[in-house]
Every structure is written in C-alpha cells, then in structure tokens.
Amino acid sequence: MTVQELPGAVAYRPTPPPAWKPRTDPAPLLPDPEPYRVLGTDAAAGTDPELLLKLYAQLVRGRRYNVQATALTKQGRLAVYPSSTGQEASEVAAALALEERDWLFPSYRDTLAAVARGLDPVQALTLLRGDWHTGYDPHEHRIAPLSTPLATQLPHAVGLAHAARLKGDDVVALAMVGDGGTSEGDFHEALNFAAVWQAPVVFLVQNNGFAISVPLAKQTAAPSLAHKAVGYGMPGRLVDGNDAAAMHEVLSDAVDRARRGGGPTLIEAVTYRIEAHTNADDATRYRGDAEVEAWRAHDPIRLLERELTERGLLDDEARESVAASAETMAADLRERMNAEPVLQPMDLFEHVYAEQTSQLREQAAQLRAELDAEGEAR
Amino acid sequence: MTTAAVKPATMAQALQRAMRDAMAQDPTVHVMGEDVGTLGGVFRVTDGLAKEFGEDRCTDTPLAEAGILGTAVGMAMYGLRPVVEMQFDAFAYPAFEQLISHVSRMRNRTKGAMPMPITVRVPYGGGIGGVEHHSDSSEAYYMATPGLHVVTPATVDDAYGLLRAAIASDDPVVFLEPKRLYWSKSQWSPEAPTAVEPIGRAVVRRQGRSATLITYGPSLPVCMEAAEAAAAEGWDLEVVDLRSLVPFDDETVCASVRRTGRAVVVHESTGFGGPGGEIAARVTERCFHHLEAPVLRVAGFDIPYPPPMLERHHLPGVDRVLDAVARLQWEAGS
Ligand SMILES: Cc1ncc(C[n+]2csc(CCOP(=O)(O)OP(=O)(O)O)c2C)c(N)n1
Numbered sequence: 001m002t003v004q005e006l007p008g009a010v011a012y013r014p015t016p017p018p019a020w021k022p023r024t025d026p027a028p029l030l031p032d033p034e035p036y037r038v039l040g041t042d043a044a045a046g047t048d049p050e051l052l053l054k055l056y057a058q059l060v061r062g063r064r065y066n067v068q069a070t071a072l073t074k075q076g077r078l079a080v081y082p083s084s085t086g087q088e089a090s091e092v093a094a095a096l097a098l099e100e101r102d103w104l105f106p107s108y109r110d111t112l113a114a115v116a117r118g119l120d121p122v123q124a125l126t127l128l129r130g131d132w133h134t135g136y137d138p139h140e141h142r143i144a145p146l147s148t149p150l151a152t153q154l155p156h157a158v159g160l161a162h163a164a165r166l167k168g169d170d171v172v173a174l175a176m177v178g179d180g181g182t183s184e185g186d187f188h189e190a191l192n193f194a195a196v197w198q199a200p201v202v203f204l205v206q207n208n209g210f211a212i213s214v215p216l217a218k219q220t221a222a223p224s225l226a227h228k229a230v231g232y233g234m235p236g237r238l239v240d241g242n243d244a245a246a247m248h249e250v251l252s253d254a255v256d257r258a259r260r261g262g263g264p265t266l267i268e269a270v271t272y273r274i275e276a277h278t279n280a281d282d283a284t285r286y287r288g289d290a291e292v293e294a295w296r297a298h299d300p301i302r303l304l305e306r307e308l309t310e311r312g313l314l315d316d317e318a319r320e321s322v323a324a325s326a327e328t329m330a331a332d333l334r335e336r337m338n339a340e341p342v343l344q345p346m347d348l349f350e351h352v353y354a355e356q357t358s359q360l361r362e363q364a365a366q367l368r369a370e371l372d373a374e375g376e377a378r
Numbered sequence: 379m380t381t382a383a384v385k386p387a388t389m390a391q392a393l394q395r396a397m398r399d400a401m402a403q404d405p406t407v408h409v410m411g412e413d414v415g416t417l418g419g420v421f422r423v424t425d426g427l428a429k430e431f432g433e434d435r436c437t438d439t440p441l442a443e444a445g446i447l448g449t450a451v452g453m454a455m456y457g458l459r460p461v462v463e464m465q466f467d468a469f470a471y472p473a474f475e476q477l478i479s480h481v482s483r484m485r486n487r488t489k490g491a492m493p494m495p496i497t498v499r500v501p502y503g504g505g506i507g508g509v510e511h512h513s514d515s516s517e518a519y520y521m522a523t524p525g526l527h528v529v530t531p532a533t534v535d536d537a538y539g540l541l542r543a544a545i546a547s548d549d550p551v552v553f554l555e556p557k558r559l560y561w562s563k564s565q566w567s568p569e570a571p572t573a574v575e576p577i578g579r580a581v582v583r584r585q586g587r588s589a590t591l592i593t594y595g596p597s598l599p600v601c602m603e604a605a606e607a608a609a610a611e612g613w614d615l616e617v618v619d620l621r622s623l624v625p626f627d628d629e630t631v632c633a634s635v636r637r638t639g640r641a642v643v644v645h646e647s648t649g650f651g652g653p654g655g656e657i658a659a660r661v662t663e664r665c666f667h668h669l670e671a672p673v674l675r676v677a678g679f680d681i682p683y684p685p686p687m688l689e690r691h692h693l694p695g696v697d698r699v700l701d702a703v704a705r706l707q708w709e710a711g712s
C-alpha cells in the first residue's frame with residue numbers, strides 16, 4: 001500500500017528527513033551465513049604445511065595443559081580452572097595471529113592463548129591458584145591481566161590500540177570475550193568506540209554455546225553474534241572455531257587489516273565448551289550427552305590431525321614427538337604447581353598506591369607486628 | 379609561561395588553565411569526554427583545549443561513560459595520561475564498573491607493573507538548581523574504593539594546584555569539582571599560576587580556639603560564613619579544608635581538634651554512610667581525650683537529592699552549622 005492509498009493519508013509523499021543518508025553500505029560488513037572452514041575443503045590445499053604443524057603442536061600442548069590444570073583443581077592446587085578443552089583452536093589461533101609487538105586482552109578462560117603467546121604456564125595460573133591476581137608483568141609479553149568481570153577488558157583493548165596509533169606504532173590489540181559477554185554494555189561501548197575511532201582492534205567472540213548454564217538462544221536474538229558488527233560499522237566474520245586453519249586465516253586477515261589502518265573487525269568463532277563452565281559447575285543440569293558427543297566428533301585436534309595425516313604431513317613418529325613434548329610441559333607444570341608458593345604478606349600494602357598513604361602505613365605496621373608475634377610463637 | 383591575560387579568575391578557568399599547562403608540558407596528557415572538544419565542556423572547563431592541542435589530545439568521545447573510562451584504561455596502559463571528564467556526578471555511575479574493577483586496582487593486581495595515571499574529573503554537588511541527576515555528591519562511593527585518590531578543591535588556587543597534581547599523579551585520582559563554585563572568583567592570576575599542591579594535605583583556612591569545622595569542597599564557603607557569624611556570638615571557630623578525602627590528613631585535622639577540643643564535620647553528601655561518619659570516627663579514635671563533646675555531623679538529609687525548588691532545605695547552610703556549634707556546649711547526660 002502506498003502512502004496515497006492509505007485511508008485518510010495526506011496527498012503528498014514525504015521526503016526523507018534532511019540529514020538522512022546511509023553512512024555505510026552494510027552488505028560488505030555482513031558475515032557469510034555459514035561459518036568459514038578450511039580443513040577438509042578445497043581451501044585446505046593452499047595452507048602452509050609448516051603453519052599447520054605449528055598449530056597442531058600448539059593444540060596438543062593446549063589440550064594437555066587443559067587436562068593438567070583441571071587435574072590440579074581436583075588436587076586443590078588451583079581454586080578454579082575454566083577449561084578451554086574443545087576451544088583450543090580458537091585460543092591458539094588468537095595467540096599465533098599476533099606479532100610480538102601486538103597486545104592480547106584475554107578473559108579468564110583464555111589462559112591458553114596467553115600460554116601459546118609465550119607466557120610461563122605457572123605465571124598464567126597465578127590468578128586461579130590464588131597467590132596474586134596477576135602473576136606476570138603485562139608488558140613482558142604484551143598480555144593484559146586475565147579479566148574476570150565480563151567484557152570489561154574490551155574497551156581497554158580499544159584504548160590501547162588507539163593510543164598506539166596516536167603514537168605512530170603499528171600495534172594491534174586482540175580482545176577475547178565469550179558469547180555471554182557480548183550482552184554486556186562494555187561489549188557494545190568497546191565496539192562502538194573502536195569503529196568510531198577506527199582503532200586497530202580485533203574482537204574475537206568465542207561462542208562456546210553457553211554462559212555458565214544459559215544457552216545462546218537466551219542470550220541474543222541476533223542471527224549470529226558476528227552480525228552485531230554491522231550495527232557498529234565494522235565487518236563481522238563467522239568462523240568454525242574448531243578449524244585451526246580457518247581460525248588462523250581469519251584472525252590473521254583481521255589483524256593485518258587493522259595494522260594497515262582498515263579498522264576493527266568482529267569475529268565469531270563457533271565452538272563448544274566440552275567441560276563444565278568450571279569445576280564448580282554441574283553441566284548435566286543444562287545439556288545432554290548427545291550434544292556433547294556431537295561436538296567431540298568435531299574436535300579441533302582430530303580435525304587437524306586428519307588433514308595432516310591425509311596429506312602425509314604427520315606420521316606416528318611426529319605425532320609421538322608432539323605428544324611427548326606436551327607431556328614434558330605437563331610434568332613441569334605439575335611439579336612446579338606442587339611446590340608451595342612463597343607468599344609475602346607485606347605485599348598487601350605495597351601496590352595499592354605509588355606511595356603508601358599514612359592510613360596504609362599504620363595498617364602495614366599492624367600486620368608487621370602480627371607477623372612478628374606469629375614468628376615468635378613458632 | 380606566556381599567556382594572554384583574560385582576567386580569568388573563576389574556578390572553571392583555573393581548572394582549564396591547569397589542563398592546558400599540563401598538556402603543554404607533557405605530550406602524554408589527553409583530555410577526553412562528552413562535549414569536551416568543540417563545545418569546551420558543558421561548564422566550559424575544557425574551553426579551547428581542542429583548538430590549541432588538536433582533537434587527538436582533547437577528544438569528543440562517543441556518549442558512553444564506561445567506554446570513556448574503559449578506553450582511558452587502555453590508553454594509560456600504553457603510556458598516556460588520560461584526563462577524563464564525566465559530564466555530571468550522576469552520569470559517572472555507568473563508569474563505576476571500570477573505575478572499581480579496573481582503574482582502582484590495576485596497579486595492585488599487577489604488583490605495580492601497570493599503574494593507572496588517570497584523572498577522572500567529576501562536577502559534583504548541588505546548589506545550582508540542577509534537575510534530577512545533576513546534583514549528587516558521590517564522594518563516599520569513591521572513598522570506599524581502595525586504590526583511588528579522592529580530591530576536591532574549594533578555592534580557585536587549589537583548583538589549579540590540585541588538578542596539576544592529579545594529572546601528574548601516577549595513581550588514579552577522582553577529582554571532584556564543586557560545580558556551584560565553578561564561578562567563584564579570587565585574586566588568582568593566570569599570569570602566575572599557583573604552585574602544584576601535593577595531594578593529601580588539609581589546610582587550616584581560618585584559625586580559631588573554640589571548635590573546629592572540618593569540611594571540603596562546596597561546604598567550605600558555608601563554613602567560613604558560619605565562622606564569621608559565630609564570632610559575633612563569642613565562638614572562635616577554626617575551619618579545616620580537607621582538600622583530599624583519600625588520602626586523609628589525620629595530622630592536620632587532629633592537631634586542630636586537639637587545640638579546640640570540639641569538632642563538627644560539614645558536607646552536603648548524605649550523613650548516613652557518608653564521609654562524615656568516617657571522619658568523626660577517625661577524630662574520636664585519635665583525639666578522644668581532648669574532646670569536650672562528641673564529634674557532630676552536619677550533612678545533607680538521607681534522601682535522594684531533592685528537586686531544585688526544595689534543595690535549599692536539604693543543603694546544610696550557615697544556620698544548620700551554627701545550630702551544631704551551639705550543640706557543642708555538650709554536657710554529659712544531655
Ligand atoms: C560482569 C560479570 N557478571 C557476571 C559474572 C559471572 N560469570 C562468570 S563467567 C559467566 C558466564 C560467561 O559466559 P561467556 O561470556 O559465554 O564465556 P564462557 O565462560 O562461556 O567462556 C558469568 C555469568 C562475571 N564474571 N562478570
């Protein structure tokens with residue numbers, strides 16, 4: 001029905017409001033409807049064997065790390081461990097897509113990305129063990145502290161990338177968040193700032209199906225999380241998060257684009273959380289075995305292993321050598337985590353302000369006296 | 379420093395000058411917020427900065443407080459010194475998550491590796507006839523967060539000196555600007571800006587022997603006026619301007635109370651759970667044997683900030699301060 005045909009409608013056709021014009025053509029920003037895949041497709045032929053082998057070694061190592069860290073929670077060595085078993089491809093691709101000068105902004109689940117970037121496995125677990133909040137100097141590997149409040153690290157990534165660009169450095173920031181975290185206000189504010197400032201940032205959403213117990217359908221009504229990009233004016237990409245080659249390619253493209261001044265990208269990795277949210281969670285309350293099994297069949301290590309084997313790039317010997325090196329890492333992690341951490345109670349007052357306030361000096365003196373008394377009693 | 383004299387002698391102009399001098403001296407200082415660029419801020423406190431230093435140094439951000447402070451965190455991580463403007467007190471609340479979960483504790487959680495040299499400027503308090511959400515005094519929330527400095531000037535000189543110190547600080551500073559004093563004037567000359575005032579020192583604004591009024595920010599002029607009025611009734615009041623709520627200058631405050639033996643804390647923030655409770659407790663703990671009467675509080679009522687046509691009944695004025703002073707003639711059992 002046109003305006004004129006409407007009963008009682010005015011007999012003129014209103015022009016659009018004066019300021020109206022489309023700002024961006026949304027078409028190139030829209031994600032493809034199917035998650036991008038490489039392994040097992042024709043595209044796989046073009047992938048670099050060396051890269052695939054590197055990814056494979058990191059995936060195996062990452063899986064072993066997840067298994068070991070989970071075991072450490074059972075032994076009481078870790079207060080909690082949010083396992084990324086099943087998500088290793090996306091964790092590893094995130095780390096390997098970055099250059100040394102780039103920055104990673106991980107969430108609490110992304111220990112593996114930090115370790116794959118070179119962080120000492122023990123230091124990466126400090127937060128979860130409980131001896132300090134951040135066990136490393138973020139500047140050393142350019143890894144921001146693992147963020148526990150959801151999505152709050154995303155604006156940090158934008159600010160850092162923006163600052164780097166103002167200084168003339170071609171540094172890219174990669175910010176990781178879960179599917180649940182995309183509902184937080186900070187997610188929206190970060191994407192909006194990044195797009196308005198054309199900041200060199202890549203946002204990686206790991207859609208692992210659940211926010212603790214809440215499935216994606218209860219989190220968003222959007223066609224996909226990657227679709228959200230369009231509203232901010234940046235491209236959205238949908239990727240099979242278990243396909244290490246696809247992940248690496250899409251992440252690297254986005255990082256390159258950002259580095260060349262092309263602005264931010266939002267990437268949704270479709271993956272699955274095989275373990276429970278953490279050891280404190282009972283996943284049987286909100287999902288069935290069949291679903292988990294279907295995803296196990298789509299395991300990122302198996303997908304890559306098959307590709308490598310079929311192309312004759314991985315024989316038993318190479319596989320065993322990768323497994324053995326992961327085992328060494330796990331043994332080292334176990335051993336070092338079993339050593340009691342050395343705690344410095346006086347540190348409590350050391351790092352609150354650059355200079356202690358008189359209030360803190362008084363309280364430090366009180367603790368000092370308590371410690372001395374404890375020492376004498378012993 | 380060479381600058382044209384424009385006879386700026388208001389607090390707003392002193393604050394502007396502080397940012398301008400800091401930006402000129404240190405290229406890592408960046409001002410950001412809503413309307414701070416072309417408009418110069420809704421109170422014109424950032425007037426001219428974008429023109430002089432460019433939009434990269436004085437940036438009109440998208441309208442999102444968590445985003446503003448959150449991106450400032452990342453900028454600080456990369457070596458910049460962001461000076462963030464929150465347009466009005468009650469509109470800083472969306473940024474509390476960033477302030478409390480990250481800004482205040484980043485140094486601590488990284489064992490000193492990642493300081494947060496961010497200044498968060500918040501115009502606060504009432505008395506300007508603002509509509510709802512434009513007159514809150516939120517200092518108690520900030521004070522309750524370890525890792526933040528909380529500073530509030532009451533004079534034009536301090537506005538300059540303390541803001542320079544805040545921007546130079548390697549720690550985050552919540553810089554509360556009493557908006558009803560924005561247009562207060564003084565002999566302050568833009569040609570010779572006052573010295574940078576170290577954060578954490580209270581100052582005795584008026585010397586007296588019979589009681590101490592402990593106050594800060596917008597309530598300082600009220601207390602000064604009350605002290606003059608009290609003099610007529612034979613009360614010789616000392617007035618201490620805290621300037622910094624965190625860190626708290628116990629020394630200056632307690633030295634004064636020990637001299638006078640009586641104290642009233644005056645602020646317009648709510649009394650219950652407000653800064654006055656903390657201050658009264660500190661003074662009592664440290665000066666109990668010198669006290670001739672309980673430490674009293676004169677504060678705003680424990681109500682949401684009232685509509686502008688009623689705000690004069692809420693804000694502690696001279697009479698309410700004088701009533702409290704009268705109550706200091708306390709006798710046990712009364
Ligand atoms: C601001 C905030 N609210 C709530 C929580 C508690 N919480 C921790 S993890 C989580 C679910 C997050 O789900 P998602 O973003 O999908 O990430 P995933 O755990 O699946 O990796 C919740 C609600 C939190 N950490 N931060």
